[in-house]
Amino acid sequence: MLRYPAIMWVFVKNSVQNELAYRFNLLTNLVFTLVGVVTSVTAVYVIYGHTRTIQGWTLPQTLALLGVFTLMNGLINTFIAPNLDEFAEGIRKGTLDFALIKPVNSQFLVSFQRCVVWGLADVLVGASIVGYALLTGFGEGVGPLQMLAFVLAAASGAVIIYSLWISLATIAFWTVKIDNMTTILRAFYNMGRFPVDAYPTWLQRTLTYVVPVAFVTTVPVDMLRGQGAPLALVGSLLVAAAALWVSTRLWRFGLSRYTSASS
Amino acid sequence: MIAAFRVFFTTQWASFLAYRVMFFLYSMWAILPPLIYLAVWGTVAGGGNVAGWSRGEFVVYYLTFMVVNHLTGSIEIHTTGYEIRMGDLSPRLLLPVHPALRALASNVGFKTIGLFIVAPSVLLLAPLFKPEFNTSPGMFFLGVLAVLPAAAMQFLWGYSIALLAFWTTRADAVSQLNYTFLFLLSGEVAPIALLPEGLRTLAAALPYRYMLSFPVEVITGQLGGRQILLGFVMQGLWLGAAWLLMRFTWQRGVRHYAAVGG
């Protein structure tokens, strides 16, 4: 089973080696990561300039959430988005065939064979924001237990966003134009910049049950705030497991259509 | 020139109709990002108000913002920028009309069709947030009038940025940066009046407010006569500047293009 991490490692290594060859890209991408983070942080400060809390969320707590959002966004941009764009392209050009004749899980291969290392800058910056928020008046009672719960919830958040993305991408087996679909998903993901509590009830429900973005950013930070745990944590893990399961079913279903085994 | 525009417009219209889904999604970009701030400010205001703004006023502001956002937004990085990158511009350079005219036609066509998606969506959103209208017909009319120069500015500005594709493959990054300024200084993150002192001063001086937020402020009746007049003057100045910028990048760009080859 160590084989999959090994394969992943080769993908990352190849990508890093090659991207580093373009120093101009390195520079511009770092600049854009910084500009993006400064902008989002400014937005949070502008709002908290007029209020002390939003539905019980203090400034450091919302900052921590923004940190998680940035981190997850980095993961999306590093691993998920490039691969799934490539996947649609692979169906169009027929190069997907090569992934399907390799003796490894095809969903794994298609999900991770490309990576754009720049997103890792967002991961680092996002983690730093979380750290900064925790050190500057986040609130009482963030112990090892809360940290553990946070890490678990964040991990299942990552699994959920991945599953959402690839489930949507499998649509490419039926119709080739998926970039539009992922655009919608991005729009919903962007709502994860703020705690779902900040939204009206109908939107909260949408972000919890329809496009479960709430589990990606709000729930992990709730673990640190001591809100709703451990029920929310269990819920998050269950949703992650279910989402992953659905995504693999969809993948197999799409694949059986691609190889026309289903008709 | 008018005749050429009409031909471009009708052909663009037809091709847009063929891409309905893409249309729908592009139009959603005018609505979904501001929706986040609409929701957050609405929650912050709650039953009371924030800096004199009630919940309902935020709602009206942001709903108007969505429509104006659609009407003024620049799509040139996706149309002209793409054309340049793909090398599709060369044949257009040979035509006796400026390629910007085609870009303008596609801009107007996109906005006209998109309005049929944006307007109903905003009307659907309205009852979910319970707006409070607080404006006069005169203000409304003046504000709508201000949409035109705002859209023209964004078009020229966006076209100039798209032209950077002549020199660099990262024109989209510059466009992204431009969007960041729009986001902070043109009333998306918060109405300009609610920005901290420093940002507010910056917003008053830079062109971004006049590209988007100014018409929204006028329509929702936030500005007095003097402020409106000043706003129109600023729009005029920046529109002139944007025109010069576009001319400059175009001339340089084509010269560069001719020298390097496409």
Added chain:
Amino acid sequence: MAQARNMNEATAHPLAEQNPQHEPIGSSDPDRGAHVLIQNLSKVYRVHEREAGLKASLGSLFRRKYRDVRAVNDISFEVAPGEVVGFLGPNGAGKTTTLKMLSGLLFPSSGTVRVLGHEPFKRERSYLGRMSMVMGNKGQLQWDIPAGDAFLVNKVVYKLSDEQFRTALGELTDLLDLGPLLKKQVRSLSLGERMKCELAAALLHQPQVLFLDEPTIGLDVTMQARIRSFIGEYNRRTGATVLLTSHYMADVVALCKRVIVIHQGRLLYDGALDALSGKIAPFKLLTVQLEDTVDTPAEPMDALAPYGEVQRNQDGQVVLRVPRAEAAAVTARLLANLPVADLSIEDPPIEDVIDQVFSGNALAEAHVEAAR
């Protein structure tokens, strides 16, 4: 179908003599006998019929019309271990569909497919690890990384040890002159260089069965020859079974003793390349040179035209195309009536035969009839 079967029997697998272990269809133990076994294989695609016009296209949203397209129609053949078989046919004949069914990318509509004893469409790892596929019109290598780095992916994916990887790469580097290419980004390689790297990527794990779909397409003649000789060399060294499709007869002539011809999804011919034109060309070529005497007509062409279709006339040498069955009679008449200096009867070149067969159905049908 019955016709195709007849053909099969008529030509009696030429390799039956060469490979004693080669057994008749159906009775073979797949692992011991044939590497590739296809029996009554068919593939039917359902195609959505699109109608022109707005109204029709709106209607099709609700009530779709489908049409069945038989891409592969009741094909049977076997390939013995180590054999190199050429797969011929025009575009759309069903070659690629067949290769895709063999590599597990397509699910057969009916019939049996076995490769190395596996059913390919199950895509078992134990099968996928022992086969490989190269497609001339698309590549597995990522464009923005050097081929050498991309090979490392194949190393982990195919679980190659450092030792295995080094040996395999070394050998392929020698055979294909990859040395200077490995460090370059794939996008900066020429088409031919890229194909060399693609071949190397496909062969690093030493597959026992190799499917090549138009491996030389678009390459210049020198590079075609280079790739071709490599494939031959690889087959000799490793004993891998190779199934090859190509537009270029030269590839097939150089590499394959045996060819399988399919047309419109049906098997037209399966047998020795040498015998192909004799079997499937319905005509022969008579090359006639008339004596240079007083009696000789001023224009030899006019004299010869009544005997057959004149194909070429060069320096008094006239090539006549004569129906196969009449060749003997025509020759006799020619010798009797004209002052013949030299005369030879030949089967037409394979390229021409293939062209003839593929350009018109009538001919193909005629031939199958003739073969009965």
